[in-house]
Amino acid sequence: MNWLVTWIFVLIVAWYFTAGILRPEKMYQFPFLAAVMTLGFIIPQLPSLASDPFLPSGAYVKTMLMAILCLVMLRFGWSQTARPFTFLNQTFSQRRLLIAAAFLSIVGAYFYFLLSRLPGEISIGVQMTGTPVVYLFFARLMTYGLAIALLCFTRRPTLTGALIIGFDLIFYFDRIIVTGKRAEALELVMMILLAVWFHRRWIVPRSVMIAGILIGSFFMTSMSDYRQITRANSGPVWDYVLEIDVVGNFEETLKEGGLEMRNAVQRIDEIDRRLEFDYGKFHWNKLVFTFVPAQLVGTSFKDALRLNTPKPERNYQPLTGTTETGFVDAFSSFWYFGAVKFFLLSYLVCRIWKSAMAGGATAQLVYMMSIVPAMHAISHQTDWVVQVWIHMALFLVPILAFARFRGMALPSIVGGYRAPAPQLSWR
Structure with missing residues (x-):
């Protein structure tokens, strides 16, 4: 049996x-x-x-x-x-989105820096409590800044967007390498792939995807050893x-x-x-x-x-x-x-996906932030994605309200073809 x-x-x-x-x-x-x-x-x-x-x-x-x-x-x-969720379709100014991304990145990077200064025995491979939890709570803002910058850059490449992405990646790679965080590594890969998909309709080749999955599965069993090394030596x-x-x-x-x-x-x-x-x-x-x-x-x-x-x-x-x-x-x-x-989890994530595919900028951002926690419902707990949604509601709603464009909706360019307005508009 x-x-x-x-x-x-x-x-x-x-x-x-x-x-x-x-x-x-x-x-x-x-x-x-x-x-x-x-x-x-x-x-x-x-x-x-x-x-x-x-x-x-x-x-x-x-x-x-x-x-x-x-x-x-x-x-x-x-x-x-x-x-699709209709409330996830708004019109945004790309300039304001980049300002918001820069603000979120700076605030989040500051707390990532504070987190990185803590001894490894209280911040790596353990159940964090107290100060490390506070640092990690606000460090999450940098992830939002990176996701917004990636969406803006893949739609319309700019020097400002590239600088924000480069700044965030410095801290992101430090977090991944020092703590051996599989979730952060996977999240970074998915954010990049999804941003390119939503705006350029480019998808990673099958052979590369299969190879990445097999290699990741192979090395995953050694992450506990890696974390023991990084925890002992910070x-x-x-x-x-x-x-x-x-x-x-x-x-x-x-x-x-x-x-x-x-x-x-x-x-x-x-x-x-x-x-x-x-x-x-x-x-x-x-x-x-x-x-x-x-x-x-x-x-x-x-x-x-x-x-x-x-x-x-x-x-x-x-x-x-x-x-x-x-x-x-x-x-x-x-x-x-x-x-x-x-x-229920799959149903809600599916509706977010439908909204993102319809061109909703908010939906694209939410899906990018939701998919990895949703995947961890398999390996860890089903509550991760709910916590992410609440955290996003607390911090991203006022930020996106600042970036929202209230003028006439303009059609957007998505993947080389003109998408219908006003589902996603940038200015």
């Missing part, structure tokens, strides 16, 4: 992946990118778990059934008939980095299994036995953790805002830095019915 559900899961992932490869425009859509995340992060961990005789009886099957259901619901949520020491046994780590993952899916198997089996669910309280608690500053309101007040949720058994002690996958938080909320989280 273990191998049966494993092969069903693999075939579903292969279906989503193949659909994207055969129709390249689908390579930037959520089902394909979710399949990429699953292929690189989840599937290499399965062979050893499927044949592990020491796992609780039936635990692996329960986990894979939930994973299969989540992927199926994700595909149902991505509808070709979904309508940055990479290349003599140590070059000694990482990349091949051996990948083979070990195939042979021994990864910790993330092992965590998922243990948690889903435990939740199914106890039948104690949080009914979505998990998401409220995560929002309190992220957006309520204990430094201002006090720890006791912040704790009082949290809702009581079932606690894992005492013998469950996951290694710091590992995750449980989004399948677990979906299961812990509503049992197998929790897969509806993936349906």
